[in-house]
Amino acid sequence: MNDEASAQEHGRPVPLAQRLRFLLDQRAEREGGHPHSTYTLAAALNEQERRAGRVPENKKAFVTAAFLGKLLRGEQDDPRMSVLIALSEYFECSIDDLAAPVRDQAEVLDRLRRAGLEDIGMRAVSLASLGPTGLRTLRTMLDAVERPEE
Template sequence: MVEDQQVELELPPLDTLAARLEYLFDKIRPTPEELSDSDEPGRRYTNKEIADKINAAASDTGVTISAAYIGELRRGVASDPRMSHVRALAAAFGVNSGYFVDEAAARRIQDQIGLLNELRRMDVKQVALRQVLADSGLSATDTQLIEQMVARLRAVAEGSDANSASDEPDERR
């Protein structure tokens, strides 16, 4: 409980749309697929990159946005965007649009982003699996069993990839 309170104290306030948007720019990074060979891994998105992501989906969403407008939203110069822009920004960052309008949703997403960034930093996939299983309500015993099954499946898959170039299943099990 004390740890939860400490984590909450460390989270910055998200009391404006500009603060929430800036938090996403600060914490969410381009994926390796989005980076070019000359890009620095772990760098921040630019306004133009987010605008380009939103505009690339315009044929499906009907929403376009400019990098300049995103900059105005980040600085608080513009503070009342259309709901379609809010949804598009949320989609570009991969968060629920409730993040921008609901305090509880913003805190949940902020907590999730913090956890994901920590997991990425540590490169610990096992912790993520454990968290998902715990969140689904499984007992500690069931969680451990599933973790062992995943580890076994991974080992079998790696073994069959290394031992066989064909699509035949490994019969040695």
């Protein structure tokens, strides 16, 4: 059993590398399923930080593909706060979300089962292929169902 699987099984935090790979996979799915290379991610983060005025024009790079590769492989797990901020902005999540453990799918499924929502959770997989209009409609329907009955 690898360290990540062992950590999940015992409720310990999941390494940053696994969280980043999860977020990269999510973003790739949203953008048509094309995975980002470390070079693409580095270029996007460098451009984002330059546009935000946080990196001087004369500085070659805010972050390198080599450094991001180390993060993704788990060889580096303590990036500067500025890198965490840039990653959270890129992935459109809070730093807390970035730093929080990615939950094991079995745990999520168990919680759905206990709430009597397993069938709805399982349908989410097929709903992932919905287009923007379908997703908007689904969100509107879920919002309506979540409102307390009067």
